Amino acid sequence: ETGVTQTPRHLVMGMTNKKSLKCEQHLGHNAMYWYKQSAKKPLELMFVYSLEERVENNSVPSRFSPECPNSSHLFLHLHTLQPEDSALYLCASSSGLPGYEQYFGPGTRLTVT
Amino acid sequence: KNQVEQSPQSLIILEGKNCTLQCNYTVSPFSNLRWYKQDTGRGPVSLTIMTFSENTKSNGRYTATLDADTKQSSLHITASQLSDSASYICVVSAGGKLIFGQGTELSVKP
Numbered sequence: 001e002t003g004v005t006q007t008p009r010h011l012v013m014g015m016t017n018k019k020s021l022k023c024e025q026h027l028g029h030n031a032m033y034w035y036k037q038s039a040k041k042p043l044e045l046m047f048v049y050s051l052e053e054r055v056e057n058n059s060v061p062s063r064f065s066p067e068c069p070n071s072s073h074l075f076l077h078l079h080t081l082q083p084e085d086s087a088l089y090l091c092a093s094s095s096g097l098p099g100y101e102q103y104f105g106p107g108t109r110l111t112v113t
Numbered sequence: 114k115n116q117v118e119q120s121p122q123s124l125i126i127l128e129g130k131n132c133t134l135q136c137n138y139t140v141s142p143f144s145n146l147r148w149y150k151q152d153t154g155r156g157p158v159s160l161t162i163m164t165f166s167e168n169t170k171s172n173g174r175y176t177a178t179l180d181a182d183t184k185q186s187s188l189h190i191t192a193s194q195l196s197d198s199a200s201y202i203c204v205v206s207a208g209g210k211l212i213f214g215q216g217t218e219l220s221v222k223p
Contacts, residue, residue, distance in 0.1 A: 002158065042117070042213040043157075043202070090156050097209060101147070104156030 003027040004105035006091050012111045013081065021076040021108045023091030031097050032074040034066060037088040037107070049074060050097055081112045115140040117205050119214035127222055130193055134217045136186040136203030144206040148177050148188045151200040151216070160188070160201075193221045 004025045013019050025032065034046040048056035049068040063085075065077040074091055088109050092102040117138045126132050138146070145164045149157035161170045161177040163186070170177045174191045190197055198221045203214040 002156065004156070040122075040215060042215045045211070092156070101159055101162065102211070104158070106155050109154075 002103040002105065004091060004093055004103050006089075006105035006108050008108060009106060010109045010111075012113060013078070014113055015081055015083070017081075018077070018079040020078065021089055021091075021110075023074040023076075023105055025072055025074075025091075025093035025103070025105075027093055027095075027103060029093035029095050029103070030071050031094045031100070032068060032071070033092040033094075033102065034074065034076050035090040035092065037090055043090065047076075048097070055097070078110075081110075083112050086110055086112045115205075115207055115210070115212045117203055117212045117214040119201075119203050119217050121217060122215070123218040123220070125220045125222060126193055128193060128195055132190050132193060132219065134188045134190075134201050134203075134219070136188070136214055138184050138186070138203070138205045138212070138214075140184075140205045140207035140212055142208055143181065143184075144208075146177075146179055146186050146206070147204045148175070148186075149202040149204060151202060153199070157202055190219075195221050195223060197221050 007022045031050045036044045046060045047066040052068045063080050067075040088107045090107045091105040094100040094102045120135045147162045148160045151157040160175050163170050163179045176189045179186045200216040202216045205212045
């Protein structure tokens with residue numbers, strides 16, 4: 001295990017639902033990230049938090065809303081998603097901002113119906 | 114435009130055989146290059162990291178090479194095992210950002 005956990009591991013939600021993804025790191029890192037991984041595509045960086053402050057938001061639709069209450073926890077709140085949002089959502093943490101090595105969680109497989 | 118391209122997209126080999134995965138990049142300014150292994154249903158795990166001055170780095174049966182002049186890297190897997198079946202992702206750090214390749218899907222068959 002990498003020291004980064006994500007829950008739930010699988011999530012199926014309708015387009016009108018509201019759900020949240022949770023990430024927790026046990027490595028003492030001060031930067032955390034959300035990525036979207038779609039089949040056959042490179043990982044897409046969504047959000048970056050450093051010392052609990054959002055430092056990057058890569059033109060992500062407002063139906064994705066991140067929250068970082070402390071340096072160990074990161075949430076991704078989801079509402080009114082579209083079927084094309086179905087993907088693997090990966091959380092990562094690092095001891096500094098890129099290019100420090102990032103440690104990834106196992107991901108949440110999200111299916112939007 | 115910063116880009117990382119990997120080849121082949123997918124590869125099938127027999128257990129015990131060797132294979133080489135390629136990564137070409139056009140990024141500036143270059144900081145380092147990592148290879149990650151991603152098992153199905155898991156997050157990526159770092160295999161090697163190489164800086165500008167390094168041209169070879171080994172991690173067990175995995176050997177990465179870097180040619181900074183031609184902006185190419187390769188990952189060589191020796192005596193493949195079934196557990197090597199995974200996606201291998203090349204990631205280049207440039208100007209404080211990470212640029213990800215699309216990955217090579219390796220399948221090792223018995």
